[in-house]
Amino acid sequence: MPEAPRLDWHSPMPPGFAWPEGKRAAACFTFDVDAESPILFDHPESAGWLDVMSHQAYGPRTGVPRLLRVLDRQGIRATFFVPGYTAERWPEAIRAIRDAGHEIGHHGYLHEGAHSAPDAETEERLLRSGLEALDDVAGVRPVGYRAPMWELSYRLPALLARHGFLYDSGLMDADHPYRLATGPEEGASSLIELPVHWSLDDWEPYAYLPGITGSGVIASPSEVLERWTLELEALVAEGGLFMLTNHPFVSGRASRAVALETLMERARAIDGLWIAAADQIAAHVATLPLEPIIHRPHQPPETRRGPDG
Ligand SMILES: [Zn+2]
Numbered sequence: 001m002p003e004a005p006r007l008d009w010h011s012p013m014p015p016g017f018a019w020p021e022g023k024r025a026a027a028c029f030t031f032d033v034d035a036e037s038p039i040l041f042d043h044p045e046s047a048g049w050l051d052v053m054s055h056q057a058y059g060p061r062t063g064v065p066r067l068l069r070v071l072d073r074q075g076i077r078a079t080f081f082v083p084g085y086t087a088e089r090w091p092e093a094i095r096a097i098r099d100a101g102h103e104i105g106h107h108g109y110l111h112e113g114a115h116s117a118p119d120a121e122t123e124e125r126l127l128r129s130g131l132e133a134l135d136d137v138a139g140v141r142p143v144g145y146r147a148p149m150w151e152l153s154y155r156l157p158a159l160l161a162r163h164g165f166l167y168d169s170g171l172m173d174a175d176h177p178y179r180l181a182t183g184p185e186e187g188a189s190s191l192i193e194l195p196v197h198w199s200l201d202d203w204e205p206y207a208y209l210p211g212i213t214g215s216g217v218i219a220s221p222s223e224v225l226e227r228w229t230l231e232l233e234a235l236v237a238e239g240g241l242f243m244l245t246n247h248p249f250v251s252g253r254a255s256r257a258v259a260l261e262t263l264m265e266r267a268r269a270i271d272g273l274w275i276a277a278a279d280q281i282a283a284h285v286a287t288l289p290l291e292p293i294i295h296r297p298h299q300p301p302e303t304r305r306g307p308d309g
Pocket of ligand 1: 032
């Protein structure tokens with residue numbers, strides 16, 4: 001058996017990777033405008049609960065305008081991933097995001113996690129529904145996709161490529177963007193992957209809806225700011241991508257938005273840090289000579305066994 005290529009562990013930068021001239025790392029501020037969608041998908045009975053729906057409506061009604069003001073003050077262009085249902089329910093909020101110059105990305109239709117939409121036909125139908133809603137409401141054709149709940153099937157990258165997407169933002173195996181092969185075969189098409197992580201998501205420390213999500217332990221914004229600042233500084237030192245995911249119904253709350261704005265100020269003060277929307281980062285990475293990374297489905301030993309074990 002020929003020896004596999006060696007793992008080069010000396011540099012944190014993957015081979016062929018470079019940020020634009022004069023930049024040594026990047027930060028991307030993203031907002032998943034989930035609003036009611038994920039709760040309606042996971043708990044259809046909640047459609048009749050005004051209290052729960054009002055908690056989610058805070059996002060487009062109050063959080064989005066506040067966050068647009070924050071971004072405007074900071075001069076930062078951000079990416080908003082919007083489920084189709086949210087766009088239809090809250091067209092003014094989505095058009096305001098578009099008109100402020102931010103990027104709008106695809107985020108499912110009713111925030112359907114791929115773990116519960118197992119067949120290819122359903123996946124494609126949901127992708128089309130989301131595209132239609134964003135087009136109808138805002139005349140937007142997104143180049144970026146973020147899977148609801150970051151749940152991705154192995155076949156999704158190929159589906160995204162077929163529908164002309166430039167990038168995905170939902171995988172967790174790297175600190176740098178990379179070229180994502182859509183299949184293991186020679187000459188398979190590819191996308192750009194902008195990796196994420198749960199530790200850089202506001203839902204986990206902040207969100208609480210009794211009986212629906214969260215433990216009831218709600219973190220202090222100062223604690224979250226410290227946590228995110230540590231990761232920002234560490235990723236800058238490694239030349240990586242700081243990809244932050246916030247939700248307007250979560251981080252649009254007053255003191256959380258203040259903490260987020262403080263983080264943006266800290267990021268802006270870092271020399272050589274490129275702060276850009278996801279479409280700008282993906283467009284840059286697409287120009288780099290990167291070997292595509294292939295994700296092969298696992299076959300754990302028990303699934304390989306025959307009926308007799
Ligand atoms: Zn979401």
